[in-house]
Amino acid sequence: MKNVRIWFKKDLECRYISHLDLNRTMLRALHKSRIPIWHTEGFNPHPFATFPLPLSLGFRGINECMDVKLEDDNYSFKEIIPKLNACLPMGIRVFDVTEVIMKAGKVAYASFTIRISEASTPSSAICADLRKLFSKDTIEVEKKSKRGMKTVDIKQGIKSFEIKEMLDCAVLEIVLSAGSSDNVNPNLIITALEAETGLEYELDITRNDLYNSEMELFR
């Protein structure tokens, strides 16, 4: 048995499916591909796959990963790529298969590119509003939790950021806390911005890379 990490992009139409739907789509593709994946041994055996960090509905993901167990230790990694792609919708493309170097729980940060626009606001104004937002000591937003709404400060979850002014939008490159404990969803940044300005923005969010707590690329 061998643990492998399958790397893929999630874009186009597939941006609009939830994590649960992605999971189902992947399991079906694994089943269809006949790649010798280890199956669960319960009453309804199904291929076993885990995702180190789920991606929110609507985001593009260019370096997403999924962990599976290969039953055949000598199965070629290279063969997995075309086999799986033939079984997936075009919006999900596998581009690499690697050994599992870091455990899934090591994910601590994620980087995002967020394109922000609003019909009647010039990008320069959006950039200025963003700068103003990040200059505050605390950025408090309402967050839905299992026990109702609560207020959280997301400022400490911002590792680094960069604001770029483009012709048709403001681009925010940002690294945020990620993982099971201190995850900050980039949508919360926009919620905070909207609370400040009273505007409603058009968004295009891409998740780029995952990192561990030392800011090393997650592998």
Next chain:
Amino acid sequence: MVSKEVERLLLKVQKPGRYVGGELNEVIKNKKDIDVRFAFCFPDTYEVGMSHLGMKILYSLLNSVDYIWCERVFAPWIDMEELMVKNNIPLYALESGDSVADFDFIGFTLQYELSYTNMLNMLKLSGIPIKSSDRTEMKNIVVAGGPNTCNPEPIADFVDIFFIGEGEEVDLEVIELFRECRSQGCDKAEFLRRAAQIEGVYVPSLYDVNYNDDGTIKSFVPKENAPAVIHKRIMKNMDESYYPDKFVVPMIEIVHDRVVQEMFRGCIRGCRFCQAGFIYRPVREKSVDTIDGQSHLLCETTGYDEVSLSSLSSSDYTKIVPLLERLNSWAKEEKVSLSLPSLRVDGFSDDIMNRIKTVRKSGLTFAPEAGSQRMRDVINKNVRQDELIETCSTAFSGGWTTVKLYFMIGLPTETMDDVADIAHLGQAVVDAYYQTPNRAKGKSVKVTLSTSSFVPKPFTPFQWEPQDTIPTLHEKQQHLKESITTKKINYNYHDADTSFVEAVFARGDRKLCKAMELACERGFHFDGWGDCFSLEKWLEVFRDSGIDPAFYANRRRSFDEILPWDHIDCGVTKSFLIKECQKAYQNTTTPHCRLNCSGCGAAKYGEGVCFEKRQNMV
């Protein structure tokens, strides 16, 4: 494919995956190579429509022709519809993202009467005139098929062409004729006149209906050489008939998310309330080889790990045990499970149980349909209480602890005692559990009784019957509730209000088109969904369009009345239906097709069960 404009809306709606397409196995063609574009519209949500087998068959069939590109369209849920209207985005097809108004054909499948408003609403959302007479060009030809077309009259003003019966051949013939007519420069009227000559095609605009003073039909007159009777089409040889080698595999969860494999069409039983049991006659089976090959291939091309064997009554497949054995020969190894819906009470044998037990142990569902033996004889259900008890005992000793039983209330000749007998039957099942020695230890039994309200349908022996009024149905529901004395029985019932409106449209005539039009104007949609249906609003629509709904739902017709669907031939003769109706009044049953031929008329197709060797024949 989705446009930029649509993408802007997607994050504001529930389940945006409904509106994007892009699934595995969707068919994309180059528009330059295409002559005829066909928008296949399902008048309900993506999850419901994508579960429908007929759509899968016709989608693949049409796309197997080089010059046709068939795309899918579903009704946007109310949140998306609101945003689309607000942002002036017309209804579009999932594959190309092109507006429905760009298509040559706009085809609807009509599975239930309460989806009619969705059909009109989808035309409206496409910016296409809903009335056939307002669409004069050789484009946007609105066609419709499916079981509801056996009484097409309530929507006759909106649809250019109805396909009567099974669509696999007639669809292609009409599309080919359209292509020819367009190249010859014919106008739409000429195309429709010529289409009406194809068997199985009904062009409602080529007929005049005259009424008597009491509102019943006086005469039905064909014009321009259109046939006086429209005969349904059927596929005669199921082994040779087209079946898809691929299904589009949805990324979001749909209602039936699995391979659906058809075993046979039609039903031998002839339950007197059941429209499907008559309009799909005669029974035509696929061979074990065909079913095995088709379902195995579909598993391979989709990646699904479950096959559902589809038919009106699974255990009536003549070679069900050999079939399950054959499928299990690969299914187990490939980790594919089998499911067998629509099992009859008398068809659940140890043999079958042991072969589907490898599948998840979901609850068992049976449909005795009525509580008393007399009532079951009236409807020709041909299931006895001891058979049900025996079947449940088999299931209980096999480890099952929940049973769901479906019934109807409001059946012809039903008394309050018949209704109470539904509760008694439930009690007998509970008792059977405790009398089963090897039942699951330490577990309690749960029996769910579920009732729907009987809706008389065209082409059944009950097509002349009045439907119980809503207050009577409520009384019966209450009576049944009070007749249940144990907490091990759960009772739930289907809302009587929707059944009433369903009954109006099921046996409606062309006068109802006015009501449909008004309903569309007032923004009716998703009437099959509790969220949207309002009886009050429907009653207003009927009042404002001068319609008395009771005339359609609650009136007893006489056998010699001209019925709105009398010009449609579904294969079963009217005299047979009358005979069956009279037998119902005498509590007399009719044997099923394999025991004895009752001469329904379907033998004229020269195929199927009518020509099988019967066991009792020497």
